[in-house]
Amino acid sequence: MATPHPDPITLVVHCAVITVSDTRTLETDRSGQTIQQLLQSAGHQIGAYDLVKDEPMQIRSLLEDLSQRSDLDALIINGGTGIAPRDTTYDAIEALLEKTLPGFGELFRYLSYQEIGSRAIASRAVAGVFRSKLIFSLPGSTNAVALAVEKLILPELRHLVSQLRTP
Template sequence: MTQQPHPDATAMTVTCAVVTVSDTRTPGTDKSGQIIQQLLLATNHKIGAYAIIKDEPADIQKQIESLSKNANLDAVIFNGGTGIAPRDTTYDAIEKLLEKTLPGFGEIFRFLSYQEIGSRAIASRAVAGVYQNKLIFSLPGSSNAVRLGMEKLILPELTHLVSQMRK
């Protein structure tokens, strides 16, 4: 049986940006970005921004810096570009900017992924942390990985993490 954390004192709506990192996806083919948005809305959170950007480190960092200036956003959820292929630069671009990291996010994500896909989970470079008082999450781009990360990690802890950041 999974240990449940203590409940949060009050319900909170969190406003998130969803960013898909891909050289090929369009709004019509961005299944993972759509899943993230649907899951956020289904749990009474808001979408404050949505974008698809190329897998270029400078573009990823500009996107984070731009979104961090948006006072209405609490969190940014990236998907895509977390593997080890030459064009997978999301982890590297994000990790360099994070002021605080949440190492447990990547560790538990890989553990949960291992239960689903086996040893291939070692290639995932999922990462999370804080930049300019915004929660930053980065998930692999596959729809299964996005659903796993959202349902098992991000959604259960989103309001708690935002409330901790605001203290």
């Protein structure tokens, strides 16, 4: 597998981690904790961590609030990307995205397929830009979160943020 060219700058990315769940708490949110640990191990900062119910208006409201913070570069959301009636994360954020990164969802589903087979088609993982912030929306599974962060987000996070900062 080819690796991306190295980024010429050492950039600390300030991230918000958001877990969308009707049942998780701060203590039981293994996926949100995994995202934070992986980001911090790579030298990035966690500027916010929130749990929100799987309610489209609450999700949108939180994203709009966080996107106005000048101290955040990226918002990484987990949970609510399937097709069950309570899975509304994709629906809540898709219309907010000003630019999408279709390759993120495509590559995530490809990598997921290698691990879980055809069940990967049920994922509506998506990424894009909202108000000059990177948005990544991942499934709630801890394995899926680790896959997305390790294989896709961390290798490109600095590069994508530096592109957003370039006038």
